[in-house]
Amino acid sequence: MIKHNIDIEKVQLDKLEKLFNSFVFLTKEEFQLLLSYCEVRHFEKGDIIICEGETEQFMNIVLMGLVIKYLRLNNHSSVLQLAVENHIINSEISFLQQTPSQVFLEAIEPTTLLSLHYDKRQQLLIDFSKGEEMSRKMMEAMYVRKDERKNRMKRMTIREQFLYYIDRNPDMLQRVPQKYLASYLNIKPETFSRLKHLVAKKAKTA
Amino acid sequence: MLYTNHNSQISSVCNFGFMKDQFRKFVENFLSISDADFALFEERAFVKHCHKNEIITKEGEVEKFLYFVAKGVIQHYFKKGKETITTELVGEGGVVGSASSLFTKKPSLYFIQALQPSILVGISKENLEYLYAHSRAWQKAGRLLMSHFLIKQEQQYIDVLKYPIRERLVRFANSNPDIIHQIPQARIASYLKIKPETYTRIKHVLTEVTIINSQKKVTSDKA
Numbered sequence: 228m229i230k231h232n233i234d235i236e237k238v239q240l241d242k243l244e245k246l247f248n249s250f251v252f253l254t255k256e257e258f259q260l261l262l263s264y265c266e267v268r269h270f271e272k273g274d275i276i277i278c279e280g281e282t283e284q285f286m287n288i289v290l291m292g293l294v295i296k297y298l299r300l301n302n303h304s305s306v307l308q309l310a311v312e313n314h315i316i317n318s319e320i321s322f323l324q325q326t327p328s329q330v331f332l333e334a335i336e337p338t339t340l341l342s343l344h345y346d347k348r349q350q351l352l353i354d355f356s357k358g359e360e361m362s363r364k365m366m367e368a369m370y371v372r373k374d375e376r377k378n379r380m381k382r383m384t385i386r387e388q389f390l391y392y393i394d395r396n397p398d399m400l401q402r403v404p405q406k407y408l409a410s411y412l413n414i415k416p417e418t419f420s421r422l423k424h425l426v427a428k429k430a431k432t433a
Numbered sequence: 434m435l436y437t438n439h440n441s442q443i444s445s446v447c448n449f450g451f452m453k454d455q456f457r458k459f460v461e462n463f464l465s466i467s468d469a470d471f472a473l474f475e476e477r478a479f480v481k482h483c484h485k486n487e488i489i490t491k492e493g494e495v496e497k498f499l500y501f502v503a504k505g506v507i508q509h510y511f512k513k514g515k516e517t518i519t520t521e522l523v524g525e526g527g528v529v530g531s532a533s534s535l536f537t538k539k540p541s542l543y544f545i546q547a548l549q550p551s552i553l554v555g556i557s558k559e560n561l562e563y564l565y566a567h568s569r570a571w572q573k574a575g576r577l578l579m580s581h582f583l584i585k586q587e588q589q590y591i592d593v594l595k596y597p598i599r600e601r602l603v604r605f606a607n608s609n610p611d612i613i614h615q616i617p618q619a620r621i622a623s624y625l626k627i628k629p630e631t632y633t634r635i636k637h638v639l640t641e642v643t644i645i646n647s648q649k650k651v652t653s654d655k656a
Binding site: 330370 | 511513518520532533536537540543565569572573575576579580584586587588590591594595626630
């Protein structure tokens with residue numbers, strides 16, 4: 228039985244196993260093997276996980292906490308992704324090409340990540356027979372998620388996008404600072420405040 | 434070796450071979466493929482000729498194939514009321530197909546249409562999975578290609594946020610010099626998220642870019 232140094236609660240471990248199995252069926256042993264290549268990283272609230280210009284060395288799954296990925300532009304930042312428990316997040320272009328990151332990753336809450344280092348990933352792809360399939364399937368899932376979001380952003384009105392997101396992620400309204408949520412949904416802060424009251428009204432009349 | 438005219442209506446084995454060889458060149462940017470492995474692909478792929486404006490995949494239907502563009506220009510689009518919104522413009526050497534639909538088996542979010550007479554090398558999802566199951570090389574190629582498209586997707590998203598309108602048009606023209614004049618202006622404007630009025634105002638940069646690119650070509654041909 229492969230031993231790994233991963234110190235995570237059983238609940239998190241079970242969620243992880245389920246997540247991995249959603250990509251490729253893994254035996255218990257194979258799951259343990261995968262974990263043995265990973266490491267756990269802790270971040271305080273406000274920690275920059277990766278800077279623009281740095282080369283991303285890790286692929287991460289959020290075990291606990293909240294991470295934002297954003298692009299720093301001339302006079303503002305644009306949030307590209309909000310990641311909570313069981314979400315995959317990293318600076319993927321930087322990671323896959325090993326070029327400087329164009330984005331920042333920042334912990335908005337105290338955060339624990341399950342991380343796979345680039346070198347370990349290369350090794351895993353050689354050592355593990357299901358490695359290529361796992362990697363491809365994870366990337367397919369990431370591609371789909373972004374494609375569907377892009378499509379929504381083009382098809383739906385601002386209001387529809389807001390309601391779509393809040394319906395599926397009701398706790399994010401409380402959890403994520405308004406400026407980040409507004410940026411992620413591509414909504415102006417004033418509009419966002421107005422829409423927030425819509426939701427509160429809905430809740431009251433419900 | 435002599436090949437028949439690409440526009441010929443006679444589909445000869447030579448023609449098919451040439452198109453598939455183009456695909457092989459594309460894949461070998463990522464890793465080398467043995468003759469045996471490529472034969473595995475050849476026997477499961479097909480060549481599809483599309484006439485101008487032919488719809489290849491309909492919005493709402495489940496995508497069954499992925500296609501390599503051997504020749505022509507393809508767009509992905511959907512309709513928002515009366516408006517046609519172009520989300521992808523792909524020329525020779527690119528890949529088209531409603532990938533999200535293919536991976537999830539959910540209905541396609543897009544139409545896929547040939548903007549010019551086009552020739553595609555296609556493969557079904559089942560055959561793709563057969564290749565992955567029976568060839569380590571194709572398994573790896575699948576991963577590398579997926580990385581490539583994930584990078585492209587993310588970069589497109591970042592570019593829209595990062596670069597001003599005029600620069601986006603110039604960058605597009607520089608990366609697609611051969612097809613820029615084969616695509617209706619409304620489609621380019623839509624794809625680059627430029628309002629039609631704005632596009633009309635700035636489209637002269639395309640002429641400048643074309644002149645620069647053709648001058649570059651002349652210099653490199655001479656070298």
